[in-house]
Amino acid sequence: xxxxxxxxxxxxxxxxxxxxxxxxxxxxxxxxxxxxxxxxxxxxxxxxxxxxxxxxxxxxxxxxxxxxxxxxxxxxxxxxxxxxxxxxxxxxxxxxxxxxxxxxxxxxxxxxxxxxxxxxxxxxxxxxxxxxxxxxxxxxxxxxxxxxxxxxxxx
Amino acid sequence: xxxxxxxxxxxxxxxxxxxxxxxxxxxxxxxxxxxxxxxxxxxxxxxxxxxxxxxxxxxxxxxxxxxxxxxxxxxxxxxxxxxxxxxxxxxxxxxxxxxxxxxxxxxxxxxxxxxxxxxxxxxxxxxxxxxxxxxxxxxxxxxxxxxxxxxxxxxxxxxxxxxxxxxxxxxxxxxxxxxxxx
Numbered sequence: 190x191x192x193x194x195x196x197x198x199x200x201x202x203x204x205x206x207x208x209x210x211x212x213x214x215x216x217x218x219x220x221x222x223x224x225x226x227x228x229x230x231x232x233x234x235x236x237x238x239x240x241x242x243x244x245x246x247x248x249x250x251x252x253x254x255x256x257x258x259x260x261x262x263x264x265x266x267x268x269x270x271x272x273x274x275x276x277x278x279x280x281x282x283x284x285x286x287x288x289x290x291x292x293x294x295x296x297x298x299x300x301x302x303x304x305x306x307x308x309x310x311x312x313x314x315x316x317x318x319x320x321x322x323x324x325x326x327x328x329x330x331x332x333x334x335x336x337x338x339x340x341x342x343x344x
Numbered sequence: 345x346x347x348x349x350x351x352x353x354x355x356x357x358x359x360x361x362x363x364x365x366x367x368x369x370x371x372x373x374x375x376x377x378x379x380x381x382x383x384x385x386x387x388x389x390x391x392x393x394x395x396x397x398x399x400x401x402x403x404x405x406x407x408x409x410x411x412x413x414x415x416x417x418x419x420x421x422x423x424x425x426x427x428x429x430x431x432x433x434x435x436x437x438x439x440x441x442x443x444x445x446x447x448x449x450x451x452x453x454x455x456x457x458x459x460x461x462x463x464x465x466x467x468x469x470x471x472x473x474x475x476x477x478x479x480x481x482x483x484x485x486x487x488x489x490x491x492x493x494x495x496x497x498x499x500x501x502x503x504x505x506x507x508x509x510x511x512x513x514x515x516x517x518x519x520x521x522x523x524x525x526x
Binding site for chain 1: 348351352355362366367368369370371372373374375377388391392393394395396397398399400401402403406410411412414416422423424439441442453454456457521523
């Protein structure tokens, strides 16, 4: 098992799963749903089915369908079911054991840049935590991650 | 000299980090590199322990995995990735629209190779009150500032190498769909 997998298993074995990992897997599931719906929509499009048709079938506005298909989002189960039905499908769920899901996999398709740089493997070791929380429409005191051009030029 | 040699050198100098998926994947058909500062917000060791940080990281990992992405044009708001105006600057953003909205600014080093230079929340981008006189060509000043910053950081990393350019969407990224076609 790699270092990151060990770290992942440790993190999700805690009494309380860290928000980072919860968010990580939430996004994974959202992406999977979105990807499948988009695939179905593209198949349907080739047969002449439009967003307007789908919207009408499930009593939603076409712009909502556009938004749902454009990027992953936190769709309700009912909405997923409705869109799937409108596209001629019934949604099913498959839950996979974590150990099976994160088993060692060797990628069979690696970008040339990755192949070229793979021998380097250096990572930046940092100890400070940086926030991505938004300010409340005030200049952010946490804008540590915005460093000025001078630093960049001198880097 | 190839840009790949510069990338390798910057990784050795720890000014760039190649992002590796946190869970094993069958495909790494895309490459994502991040400036050291930006990577701090993606690494679970250093990022804030928040749902948003985890989601952001997963978005990047899915990108690396080669997942289908929606690429927007001009005013298209419903998309995963979009090139900012003016398009000649070749500065793009990865868009996370769910609250809090976050933007990751990047350029392409090659097809399917992203170099992230900065990550900002949209609320922070709009945190300063701008005089509307500064609104030139409907490009918000903060986005213009981010474009300048992206270009500056790119220059610092890659000196005279220009970012990757293309004619069509598929010259930049594979397995993508034009947001206008959805």
